[in-house]
Amino acid sequence: MPVTDEAIEKIKAMIVTGELGPGDRLPKENDLAERLGLSRNSLREAVKALSLIRVLDVRQGDGTYVTSLEPNLLLDAMSFVVDFHRDDTVLEFLEVRRILEPAATAMAAAHMPDEQIADLRRVLDSLDEVPTIEALVQNDLEFHRRIAAGSGNTVLCSLLDGLSGPTTRARIWRGLTQEGAVAKTREQHTAICDAIEARMPEVARSWATVHIAGVEQWLRSALVGEGTQPR
Template identity: 65%
Template sequence: MAVTDEAIDRIKEMIVSGELRPGDKLPKEADLATKLGLSRNSLREAVKALSLIQILDVRQGDGTYVTSLEPGLLMGAIAFVVDFHHDRSVLDFLQVRRILEPAATALAATRIDAAGIAELRGLAQVDEPRPSTERLIEQDLRFHRAIAGFSGNPVLCSLLDSLSSPTMRARHWRGLTQSGSWERTVREHQAIVDALESGDAEAARAWSTAHIAGVEQWLRKVA
């Protein structure tokens, strides 16, 4: 194991064991290096690596702290990697989305309240006579993000949010090239909301699966 990797593992152990908790300040570099039996250079490299994935927060002139470790913060590293994937790999992301989003939608059916249904009803409608593709995509993203939020699972919500970037390009392409795609999207969104309002988790799951599968099937034909 590389020395830097060992240093990363040692800091990870301190966090997992509870010796270091969210918001805690790490000991001074020299003291921590001595405690862990590491060189200051390897410790410094480990801190740098852990700060890149937002496990640690290096504050100039103050010290290094454990972050909140909230899922939304930690999933940022996944979103960063996802942004580098293009072309046919978007199908892989759509497959993952087809697995995760119906599960989130089914959870939302058991937890959403009347205010949430009203919010989704608004996001499922297109009031403008000729909205731009960009406007429709923005509303589509807000609709799906809201459903994930109503699942009540912050990890699932963050994972789905990280998948938005590559699949958004596919949605934009479909909106520009496939006739009637947005009308179909609106109908499917409304069917999802109907299922959520009735509290029917399996119907909500089924509509969500069909909705995402439609984009995936179209992309397989044209890619």
């Protein structure tokens, strides 16, 4: 194992075991390097790497601290990678959404507070009868964001939030080119909201699967049929 990787593993072990917790300050560099049997250079490289993925916070003139370790903070690194996706990976992002989002929707049906469900219904009702594609997509993003938050699982919510960006262009492309896309989106969103409101997790899961799989299936057909990709 490379020396830097070994140093990262040793610091991670201190956090995992609870020796260091959120907000704790790391021991001084000399003391920590000696304690872990590391060179100061390898320790510095490990600290730099862990600060890049938001595990550690290096404060100049103050010291190095463990961050809050909140999921949304730690998943920033994933969002950074997602921002560099290529158009030919959009289908892969949709596949992951199809796996994760139905689970989040079922959890929302079981746990989402009544007032949040009412807000979700208001999001649907706020869309004009003949919306622009931009308004439809923004409404779609907000609808799915609220459901993910309503799952009550912050890790799942952060993952889905990170996955929503790469599929936005595909959503716009579908709205512009597929006949009946607006009506179909409205119908499926309403069915999902109805199932959540009725506290029917498995029905909500099924409708979410149908909804996302439909977008995925359409995109596969469009890419194959036209030899193009959403840009």
